[in-house]
Amino acid sequence: KNEVEQSPQNLTAQEGEFITINCSYSVGISALHWLQQHPGGGIVSLFMLSSGKKKHGRLIATINIQEKHSSLHITASHPRDSAVYICAVRWYNTDKLIFGTGTRLQVFP
Amino acid sequence: DVKVTQSSRYLVKRTGEKVFLECVQDMDHENMFWYRQDPGLGLRLIYFSYDVKMKEKGDIPEGYSVSREKKERFSLILESASTNQTSMYLCASSPTVGIYGYTFGSGTRLTVV
Numbered sequence: 001k002n003e004v005e006q007s008p009q010n011l012t013a014q015e016g017e018f019i020t021i022n023c024s025y026s027v028g029i030s031a032l033h034w035l036q037q038h039p040g041g042g043i044v045s046l047f048m049l050s051s052g053k054k055k056h057g058r059l060i061a062t063i064n065i066q067e068k069h070s071s072l073h074i075t076a077s078h079p080r081d082s083a084v085y086i087c088a089v090r091w092y093n094t095d096k097l098i099f100g101t102g103t104r105l106q107v108f109p
Numbered sequence: 110d111v112k113v114t115q116s117s118r119y120l121v122k123r124t125g126e127k128v129f130l131e132c133v134q135d136m137d138h139e140n141m142f143w144y145r146q147d148p149g150l151g152l153r154l155i156y157f158s159y160d161v162k163m164k165e166k167g168d169i170p171e172g173y174s175v176s177r178e179k180k181e182r183f184s185l186i187l188e189s190a191s192t193n194q195t196s197m198y199l200c201a202s203s204p205t206v207g208i209y210g211y212t213f214g215s216g217t218r219l220t221v222v
Contacts (some may be wrong), residue, residue, distance in 0.1 A: 024140075033206060033211065035213070036124075040216075042213065042214070042216055043201075043213035043216070044213070044214035045210045045212065045213070047221055048210040078135040086151070086152070096154060096157070096167070097142075097152075097211065099147065099151045099152040099153075100151060101149065101150070102151060105170075
């Protein structure tokens with residue numbers, strides 16, 4: 001069993017829809033990251049969370065430490081949101097990240 | 110704008126060649142990382158460095174070595190490239206443990222033929 005599980009693996013949506021991507025983990029962490037990877041490879045860090053909720057534009061990330069679960073929400077989705085979204089956790093007192101295998105999102109006009 | 114720069118976006122090398130992948134960051138970060146990314150496997154850590162001349166093996170170090178002679182530069186070396194090292198390679202950096210995020214490079218897609 002992977003230490004970081006994401007769901008769904010693939011997601012298609014119509015423009016304007018509300019999107020939710022989930023991440024569950026099984027280890028103790030100091031922080032959780034949500035990353036975005038567009039075709040071509042470059043990765044952008046969207047959020048780093050250790051508790052609660054963060055919002056940036058149409059993106060919202062939440063984390064529940066007790067349940068070892070995080071969600072990434074996209075409101076009013078747009079085709080330019082099409083990308084792979086990756087959840088990664090940082091073990092306590094380490095510099096290492098453990099990555100989920102990603103969720104491929106396609107938003108159609 | 111802070112950056113992690115990888116020297117090549119695409120590389121094609123022959124089996125047995127020695128390959129150098131270079132990564133430079135301009136943020137004075139202590140930590141630097143090399144990952145490879147393969148379909149269905151996600152990102153896996155090859156090596157990381159927490160200071161100049163310091164390095165630690167990640168999850169899949171076999172067939173690779175690294176060099177960090179200066180704080181801003183972290184090189185990944187494939188001593189004798191093989192076809193199973195065809196992959197996307199990503200470099201990242203971060204400040205010391207705890208509260209800060211990571212910055213990733215744009216990746217190098219290496220094909221070994």
